[in-house]
Amino acid sequence: MIEYPLILLGGLLGSSHCVGMCGGFAMIVGMNKPTFRENLWAQLSYSAGRLLTYCTLGAVSGYAGLRLVQTSPRLLNVPAALCLLAGLLLVVEGLFATGIIKRRGISMAPQSGCLMSPLFATMLKLPGLRNAFSAGLLTGMLPCGLLYAFLSLAASTGDMLRGMGVMLAFGLGTVPLMVATGAGAMLLKIATRQRLMKAAAWCVVLTGVLTVYRGGAFLKAANAPSRETATPACPFCAANDASAKKGQ
Amino acid sequence: MSSNPLQTNTIEPVRCDYCELPVPGAVQGPVFCCSGCRFASAVTNERGDVGASRWMLTGLGVSLFFSLNVVMMTMALWAYADKPDTRFAAALADFLRWIALVFTIPVIAWLGVPLARNAGELLKRRQLSTDLLLLTGVIASFGYSIVSTIRGVGHVYYEVACVILVLVTLGRWLEATGRLKASEALHALESLLPDTVHRVVTSPLSEQEQEVLVPLSEICVGDRLRVRASERIPVDGIVIRGTATIDEQFFTGESWPAAKRPGSTLLGGTLNLDGDLIVKATALPQQGALGRLVEAVRQAQSAKGHYEQLADRCSRIFFPVIGVIAAGTAWWHGMHTGAEAALLNSLAVVLIACPCALALATPLAVWAALGTAARRGVLLRGGETLERLASVTALRLDKTGTLTTGTPSMKQFVCEDDSERDEVWSRAAALTDSSTHVFSRAVREFVETTRPLPSLTEVRSVPGRGIVARVDGEAGETLLGSARLMHEQSQRFAPRLAAAIRQWEIEPESFVLIGWGGEVRGLFLLREELRAEARDMIRDCQSLSLDLAVLTGDHSARGARLQREIGVPVRSELLPEEKLQAIRELRTQGVRVAMVGDGVNDAPALALADVGIAMGCGTDVTRESADVCLIRNDLSSIPWAIGFARQTVSTIRQNLFWSFAYNGLGVILASCGWLHPAIAAALMVISSLMVLGNSLRLQQSGELKSVDDPLGMGFKPQSTEQTVTEVTP
Numbered sequence: 001m002i003e004y005p006l007i008l009l010g011g012l013l014g015s016s017h018c019v020g021m022c023g024g025f026a027m028i029v030g031m032n033k034p035t036f037r038e039n040l041w042a043q044l045s046y047s048a049g050r051l052l053t054y055c056t057l058g059a060v061s062g063y064a065g066l067r068l069v070q071t072s073p074r075l076l077n078v079p080a081a082l083c084l085l086a087g088l089l090l091v092v093e094g095l096f097a098t099g100i101i102k103r104r105g106i107s108m109a110p111q112s113g114c115l116m117s118p119l120f121a122t123m124l125k126l127p128g129l130r131n132a133f134s135a136g137l138l139t140g141m142l143p144c145g146l147l148y149a150f151l152s153l154a155a156s157t158g159d160m161l162r163g164m165g166v167m168l169a170f171g172l173g174t175v176p177l178m179v180a181t182g183a184g185a186m187l188l189k190i191a192t193r194q195r196l197m198k199a200a201a202w203c204v205v206l207t208g209v210l211t212v213y214r215g216g217a218f219l220k221a222a223n224a225p226s227r228e229t230a231t232p233a234c235p236f237c238a239a240n241d242a243s244a245k246k247g248q
Numbered sequence: 249m250s251s252n253p254l255q256t257n258t259i260e261p262v263r264c265d266y267c268e269l270p271v272p273g274a275v276q277g278p279v280f281c282c283s284g285c286r287f288a289s290a291v292t293n294e295r296g297d298v299g300a301s302r303w304m305l306t307g308l309g310v311s312l313f314f315s316l317n318v319v320m321m322t323m324a325l326w327a328y329a330d331k332p333d334t335r336f337a338a339a340l341a342d343f344l345r346w347i348a349l350v351f352t353i354p355v356i357a358w359l360g361v362p363l364a365r366n367a368g369e370l371l372k373r374r375q376l377s378t379d380l381l382l383l384t385g386v387i388a389s390f391g392y393s394i395v396s397t398i399r400g401v402g403h404v405y406y407e408v409a410c411v412i413l414v415l416v417t418l419g420r421w422l423e424a425t426g427r428l429k430a431s432e433a434l435h436a437l438e439s440l441l442p443d444t445v446h447r448v449v450t451s452p453l454s455e456q457e458q459e460v461l462v463p464l465s466e467i468c469v470g471d472r473l474r475v476r477a478s479e480r481i482p483v484d485g486i487v488i489r490g491t492a493t494i495d496e497q498f499f500t501g502e503s504w505p506a507a508k509r510p511g512s513t514l515l516g517g518t519l520n521l522d523g524d525l526i527v528k529a530t531a532l533p534q535q536g537a538l539g540r541l542v543e544a545v546r547q548a549q550s551a552k553g554h555y556e557q558l559a560d561r562c563s564r565i566f567f568p569v570i571g572v573i574a575a576g577t578a579w580w581h582g583m584h585t586g587a588e589a590a591l592l593n594s595l596a597v598v599l600i601a602c603p604c605a606l607a608l609a610t611p612l613a614v615w616a617a618l619g620t621a622a623r624r625g626v627l628l629r630g631g632e633t634l635e636r637l638a639s640v641t642a643l644r645l646d647k648t649g650t651l652t653t654g655t656p657s658m659k660q661f662v663c664e665d666d667s668e669r670d671e672v673w674s675r676a677a678a679l680t681d682s683s684t685h686v687f688s689r690a691v692r693e694f695v696e697t698t699r700p701l702p703s704l705t706e707v708r709s710v711p712g713r714g715i716v717a718r719v720d721g722e723a724g725e726t727l728l729g730s731a732r733l734m735h736e737q738s739q740r741f742a743p744r745l746a747a748a749i750r751q752w753e754i755e756p757e758s759f760v761l762i763g764w765g766g767e768v769r770g771l772f773l774l775r776e777e778l779r780a781e782a783r784d785m786i787r788d789c790q791s792l793s794l795d796l797a798v799l800t801g802d803h804s805a806r807g808a809r810l811q812r813e814i815g816v817p818v819r820s821e822l823l824p825e826e827k828l829q830a831i832r833e834l835r836t837q838g839v840r841v842a843m844v845g846d847g848v849n850d851a852p853a854l855a856l857a858d859v860g861i862a863m864g865c866g867t868d869v870t871r872e873s874a875d876v877c878l879i880r881n882d883l884s885s886i887p888w889a890i891g892f893a894r895q896t897v898s899t900i901r902q903n904l905f906w907s908f909a910y911n912g913l914g915v916i917l918a919s920c921g922w923l924h925p926a927i928a929a930a931l932m933v934i935s936s937l938m939v940l941g942n943s944l945r946l947q948q949s950g951e952l953k954s955v956d957d958p959l960g961m962g963f964k965p966q967s968t969e970q971t972v973t974e975v976t977p
Contacts, residue, residue: 053316056316056317056320059323130309134312137313138312
């Protein structure tokens with residue numbers, strides 16, 4: 001099996017990134033809710049919306065991965081390549097977040113985001129769980145490097161349901177912190193938040209490195225089919241998974 | 249007020265109810281330029297009908313939800329039940345098909361119906377639209393899928409119908425928002441006028457004054473309004489009561505606020521800093537200085553430039569061409585692969601070719617640029633002016649009032665007998681007090697005296713010479729004016745002043761003399777001042793590699809000195825016809841030349857140049873001779889405007905290139921059958937977003953290059969939600 005717990009962890013650790021990017025939306029959802037209970041429900045609907053979008057995207061990626069495996073020549077190890085891609089994306093995204101590498105042409109990105117804002121603003125401020133849910137659906141579609149990294153991971157599974165699973169695990173991982181943010185439990189000092197962001201950024205880098213390693217394990221497994229049993233049973237790599245696949 | 253026939257006769261292009269941009273060939277009633285605007289206006293409609301707005305939003309959310317589910321179902325169908333070999337797989341396939349059908353119906357109902365309505369409306373205006381093609385595609389794929397579902401065999405394309413509807417709606421909506429943003433700068437200008445004002449009315453019974461809060465639109469000429477401190481002046485008017493300092497920087501460029509007292513004129517949109525005023529309106533809000541500026545920008549938006557016409561022509565032939573390609577694709581794939589491929593591929597062609605990006609490429613950049621420029625105090629007459637300004641390689645400047653402030657300042661004062669200085673000053677102050685001549689004003693500003701001014705009798709001005717008056721109780725006259733006046737009135741020059749005059753006559757300067765009792769007593773040396781920003785402006789223009797020269801009618805010695813000072817060739821002692829000739833020569837050499845002047849004295853030269861730039865239009869933005877009006881007397885606007893025009897034109901070229909390349913390549917891929925319609929729909933949205941983002945960057949760059957506060961009125965751009973900056977990683 002793929003390491004769902006690790007992905008869950010990746011979501012959990014990476015979710016400071018989500019709080020930084022989409023936390024504002026969660027706060028708006030919570031703004032007009034009179035009671036904590038109502039706010040919690042709204043936050044859960046919002047996150048459920050995000051999860052549904054993530055799952056759909058995961059399913060599409062998984063299916064796309066499957067088609068890629070089917071159509072690409074045998075020589076190309078698609079899961080390994082996708083894994084490596086996902087890992088690299090995660091590392092790059094993490095390094096962006098740590099501030100070690102600077103983003104160029106940033107002026108382009110917020111503009112397209114700004115165009116969405118009037119729709120979001122209207123939707124987020126409206127009462128009713130269905131609007132929070134709709135806003136969540138849309139939030140899931142916003143461009144996000146972390147999301148793309150996990151989507152390539154989902155594609156590397158080469159299966160629709162497993163791709164969905166990957167994204168579900170990732171999404172669930174992001175839920176606690178996002179709900180906490182929206183529910184007002186995240187009234188931390190800026191310094192604390194910055195430290196948390198920094199830690200989260202390194203966690204994303206770590207997840208990326210592990211994913212790259214997993215890709216390497218895929219390659220190794222493909223190259224050395226006879227030594228299946230010798231593959232170490234490391235919980236952080238997919239060697240077992242890869243060898244299991246080989247055995248199918 | 250009865251309707252003004254002149255007003256009804258002016259041809260006002262019909263504007264979209266949402267984004268307020270001109271709609272070609274529109275009809276009466278609420279008009280939207282696209283379904284995006286219709287949708288956006290329904291969503292954000294704040295005028296009462298909240299129910300409808302929520303309904304639209306709910307519709308979008310629900311459609312999104314169902315679409316995502318439909319996508320998952322069809323994915324599952326492909327992944328697990330593509331070729332049902334077991335009974336379970338067959339049952340699963342059947343189940344998935346039926347449930348997908350059920351989930352598709354709400355999407356069609358909620359998003360398909362508005363699209364159909366829009367297509368129908370355009371059809372009524374005798375316009376074939378891409379909406380119509382898309383609708384046909386959606387109906388065809390939906391219909392085909394229903395047949396497959398009922399028969400239990402064959403592919404279903406519910407996800408195509410759903411994804412197209414959702415993405416087209418979202419994409420159009422984003423475009424509408426983008427267009428609204430493009431006119432944001434203009435709205436920011438308009439928002440300088442308050443929505444409601446306090447009208448002062450005298451109650452007929454008690455004859456007491458009362459204040460009534462009324463909407464700005466109800467104000468008539470002659471109404472009295474109360475404007476408190478830190479409120480904006482709502483209309484052009486005159487102060488009736490009270491004093492205040494007013495920040496007029498937007499119109500005058502003067503960073504120092506102007507003091508206003510009863511009788512002073514006020515401009516709508518300026519800021520009352522500290523006083524409590526009663527103001528009498530002298531113009532309707534939309535006919536005041538600010539209203540005319542906004543109107544001028546509006547008109548500029550409807551004037552189409554060369555690129556815009558190119559895009560228009562392309563858009564016009566685009567539709568039939570795409571129709572033919574789509575039909576060809578359908579026919580070819582129908583012959584070779586089957587009806588399904590024919591349907592999907594022609595649908596993909598229509599989606600990817602949807603000329604949204606192309607149609608947006610130019611106007612959006614132009615609109616954004618015109619609005620941004622206006623906010624920075626530069627009024628451009630339209631897209632064509634922008635293009636011409638961008639191509640300018642030579643710049644000719646007028647001197648007086650353009651490079652120089654036009655009002656001379658005091659350089660030196662010489663007194664024959666130093667003990668007489670106070671007497672000379674107070675007499676000079678008294679004589680110049682009533683005069684409006686620029687020299688008099690300069691002298692009056694200079695001679696600040698605390699002594700009470702002597703009272704004058706028999707004040708008369710001698711045209712071209714000066715002022716003559718009699719100080720109370722004196723027999724002789726006091727004279728203030730040129731050397732010629734002194735000679736004519738046989739005033740004697742004492743040695744000190746005579747020496748000073750001889751010295752300065754070599755270097756031609758202007759001076760004003762004052763004398764009484766048969767003797768010249770004092771001399772004021774005046775000098776035309778270069779504007780503070782003139783040197784920076786010349787440096788900036790040179791870095792834009794513009795060929796600069798100054799054309800002036802002034803004395804050649806002064807011209808030579810100016811040339812030494814600023815390092816730019818100066819041609820002096822030119823008659824107005826010779827200025828024209830200079831411009832004409834450049835033009836016959838094929839040089840694109842812009843002429844900068846005040847727009848009044850040098851109007852012919854401005855009109856003859858490729859681009860005429862008028863300085864300090866202030867409230868008079870309708871100066872016909874100028875293509876570009878600088879509202880403030882700020883020379884630094886010139887290099888900014890030229891740089892900005894170049895940037896805009898390069899943005900337009902990028903947009904056009906991008907949308908042509910993207911659409912062209914996409915059509916080829918789609919007609920070969922390598923592009924799934926759902927992906928084509930997503931790509932189409934991305935393409936539009938690229939063009940939108942690229943154009944709206946112009947607004948940003950306009951702000952970045954400007955000073956901290958472009959309006960100089962404590963203005964801040966209307967920021968949308970704070971969360972915006974947090975949206976994207």
